[in-house]
């Protein structure tokens with residue numbers, strides 16, 4: 001089997017080159033070609049000696065996951081579904097805004113943590129993504145978006161992806177080593193050179209892994225809180241039974257010592273009648289008293305048979321105002337790309353539909 005060079009950070013690539021009897025600076029050149037120029041074909045790496053190019057052709061490939069579907073929504077949001085060799089693919093979403101471009105990246109096929117409102121959780125766990133499959137999502141997105149006109153700013157995108165959020169399918173901290181290696185490549189100036197402050201890991205709260213992330217690769221952290229007390233969180237975010245809120249809040253405080261930003265973002269999916277009442281907002285204020293934080297309220301994104309509903313506008317507004325009046329910065333996630341289901345786990349959920357009808361429809365749309 002040829003070695004997939006997307007599986008390596010620069011250190012790994014250098015070690016592999018050394019095994020081949022090649023100098024470290026050659027690894028750096030090839031790393032630039034792959035990540036900065038988006039070149040997968042060794043023959044095009046013109047400043048590399050022909051003998052090395054031939055050796056690479058024999059022993060290596062640069063292989064991102066295959067795109068099974070790509071679509072751009074009316075508001076410029078783009079979505080890719082990648083074939084990773086199992087029934088349900090993984091998805092990646094690009095959200096362009098005036099001052100930035102955010103890529104939402106997946107870390108696993110499915111997820112074992114079974115949050116009750118999450119369609120990825122409903123699919124169960126299939127497997128971890130490899131480093132190549134994680135970084136490959138960024139590689140495909142950047143190199144297919146580069147040079148396009150940004151629909152919101154009208155400018156030609158030189159660096160179309162300025163921010164990455166690990167908020168696609170899966171729990172990034174449950175695929176720790178591969179995610180940390182991929183994060184390293186995102187941050188590396190020899191590859192994408194993204195700022196630590198602009199790369200965010202979102203976790204449902206795997207406490208020991210939060211500490212390890214702080215040590216190994218402190219990037220911005222978002223924590224999926226979704227409930228202000230253990231009784232409710234135990235039900236909707238089952239990992240809470242293992243790492244309850246007091247431990248989670250302590251882990252957030254420890255993380256902030258290393259974090260590139262001086263706050264944690266708490267994500268809070270608003271589920272009508274479940275966690276969206278004024279008393280919940282007041283409990284949240286009490287809970288997070290000692291943790292510098294911002295809130296990101298996410299209206300529930302419905303999927304078939306979920307059993308949950310979106311909150312009403314006025315309920316959401318009242319909830320937000322209680323937090324704002326207490327001095328919190330609160331954002332409400334806009335729903336973008338609605339027409340292409342560009343939200344957590346939605347598209348892949350549909351593709352898993354055994355009849356294959358939805359996939360057929362999407363292929364027709366894409367044609």
Ligand code: SAH
Nearest residue numbers: 118167170171202203204224267300301344
């Ligand atoms: N596993 C990680 C990251 C992926 S999910 C985590 O849980 O944080 C990214 C965010 O989308 C999480 O906050 C998650 O709770 C939220 N989410 C999942 N399903 C959702 C849905 N149906 N509607 C709105 N948000 C959802």
Ligand code: SF4
Nearest residue numbers: 111114115118121204
């Ligand atoms: Fe997994 Fe995150 Fe979905 Fe929970 S919300 S099931 S942790 S992907």
